[in-house]
Amino acid sequence: xxxxxxxxxxxxxxxxxxxxxxxxxxxxxxxxxxxxxxxxxxxxxxxxxxxxxxxxxxxxxxxxxxxxxxxxxxxxxxxxxxxxxxxxxxxxxxxxxxxxxxxxxxxxxxxxxxxxxxxxxxxxxxxxxxxxxxxxxxxxxxxxx
Amino acid sequence: xxxxxxxxxxxxxxxxxxxxxxxxxxxxxxxxxxxxxxxxxxxxxxxxxxxxxxxxxxxxxxxxxxxxxxxxxxxxxxxxxxxxxxxxxxxxxxxxxxxxxxxxxxxxxxxxxxxxxxxxxxxxxxxxxxxxx
Numbered sequence: 001x002x003x004x005x006x007x008x009x010x011x012x013x014x015x016x017x018x019x020x021x022x023x024x025x026x027x028x029x030x031x032x033x034x035x036x037x038x039x040x041x042x043x044x045x046x047x048x049x050x051x052x053x054x055x056x057x058x059x060x061x062x063x064x065x066x067x068x069x070x071x072x073x074x075x076x077x078x079x080x081x082x083x084x085x086x087x088x089x090x091x092x093x094x095x096x097x098x099x100x101x102x103x104x105x106x107x108x109x110x111x112x113x114x115x116x117x118x119x120x121x122x123x124x125x126x127x128x129x130x131x132x133x134x135x136x137x138x139x140x141x142x143x144x145x
Numbered sequence: 146x147x148x149x150x151x152x153x154x155x156x157x158x159x160x161x162x163x164x165x166x167x168x169x170x171x172x173x174x175x176x177x178x179x180x181x182x183x184x185x186x187x188x189x190x191x192x193x194x195x196x197x198x199x200x201x202x203x204x205x206x207x208x209x210x211x212x213x214x215x216x217x218x219x220x221x222x223x224x225x226x227x228x229x230x231x232x233x234x235x236x237x238x239x240x241x242x243x244x245x246x247x248x249x250x251x252x253x254x255x256x257x258x259x260x261x262x263x264x265x266x267x268x269x270x271x272x273x274x275x276x277x278x
Contacts (some may be wrong), residue, residue: 019236020222027154027209029220030223033220033223033224033227034223034226034227035227035230035265036224036227037223037224037225037226037230037231038152038227038228038229038230038231039184040205040224040228040231041227041228041229041231041232041233041234041235042172042231042232042234042267043231043232043235043254044154044173044228044231044235045196045197045231045232045233045234045235045236045237045238045239046235046236046238046239046247046250047168047173047192047235047239047247047250047251047254048173048176048177048191048192048195048196048251049171049172049173049174049177049195049199049238049254050165050170050171050172050173050192050195050199050203051171051228051231052165052168052170052171053170053174053215055169055179055224056168056169056170058211059220059263064146065217065220065228066239067167068215069215069216070169070218071168071169071215072169072207072208072210072211072213072217073169073215073217073220073221073224074169074170074224075165075166075169075170075203075207075210075216076203076207076208076210076216076218076221076225076237077210077220077221077222077224077225077228078170078199078207078225078228079204079207079225079271080225080226080228080229081201081219081225081228081229081232082171082197082199082200082232083200083229084228084232084233084236085193085196085232085236085249086193086196086197086200086237087211088232088233088236088237088238088240089192089193089196089197089239089240090193090197090208091202092189092193092240094189094190094193094199094240095186095190095193095194095196096186096190096193096194096196097146097197098146099150099180099184099194099240100187100194100197100198102146102151102154102155102158103154103155103157103158103161103176103194103195103198104158104201105155105158106154106155106157106158106160106161106162106197107157107158107159107165107172107198107201107202108202108205109162109164110158110160110161110163110164110165110166110202111162111163111165111166111202111203111205111206111209112162112166112205112206112209113162113163113166114162114163114164114165114166114167114168114206115166115206115209115210115213116166116169116209116213117163117166117167118166118167118168118169118210118215118267119213122171123168124171125200131171132272133262134262135240135255135256135259135260136259140182142176142252144239
């Protein structure tokens with residue numbers, strides 16, 4: 001398992017002056033993006049997540065977006081999606097503003113650190129660890145009442 | 146709010162933020178279970194609060210990525226525009242089902258996504274080993 005992981009080598013660290021955006025927008029990818037956005041939005045509103053777990057693989061696999069660009073673009077698309085979701089949950093009084101404030105106090109500096117680290121940390125290994133974590137959380141949620 | 150609640154929420158927030166910025170996700174996959182399991186919140190309130198926290202977190206992460214030249218702005222606009230429509234549909238469904246049903250849906254989502262994230266790496270490695278395109 002660990003030996004195989006190295007077959008997907010992380011892209012070489014890139015100097016700050018060399019952005020890697022490749023234009024992938026054609027009528028076909030625009031249609032694909034619209035569908036992907038709609039799907040991610042449904043998951044976002046339904047489950048209270050950003051929808052990045054839908055958008056990132058979708059962009060990488062179906063639209064051939066570069067890995068790093070897909071992660072970054074996903075995060076930008078999450079902003080308007082989450083706003084729409086919060087409005088709906090807020091109207092139903094299903095938002096704890098106090099807990100949200102404390103969470104955000106930690107997550108905002110965290111996001112800065114994570115985003116700066118993305119350039120350097122191999123995405124493949126992190127995704128693997130994250131995948132295992134996701135399954136573990138699912139199991140815990142199933143078992144714990 | 147008790148001190149322990151604040152400390153747990155702060156730690157959860159930091160972990161969420163790092164994962165969010167690093168992987169380009171909202172981090173709800175951390176926050177929602179964290180709030181339900183450690184803070185004893187209902188599934189609905191945890192989801193609504195998660196969406197609230199995601200907004201400033203994603204703004205900071207996306208801005209940093211944009212400065213580094215990684216954001217496809219037009220792509221993000223299309224995804225986000227249709228994401229709004231999807232979120233309206235999704236949150237409408239979420240608010241009309243029970244907390245228990247919602248929790249089961251979340252677990253199913255975690256399972257599928259977790260397996261998908263682990264398996265594709267192996268499939269890709271296998272294809273590469275076999276010399277398939």
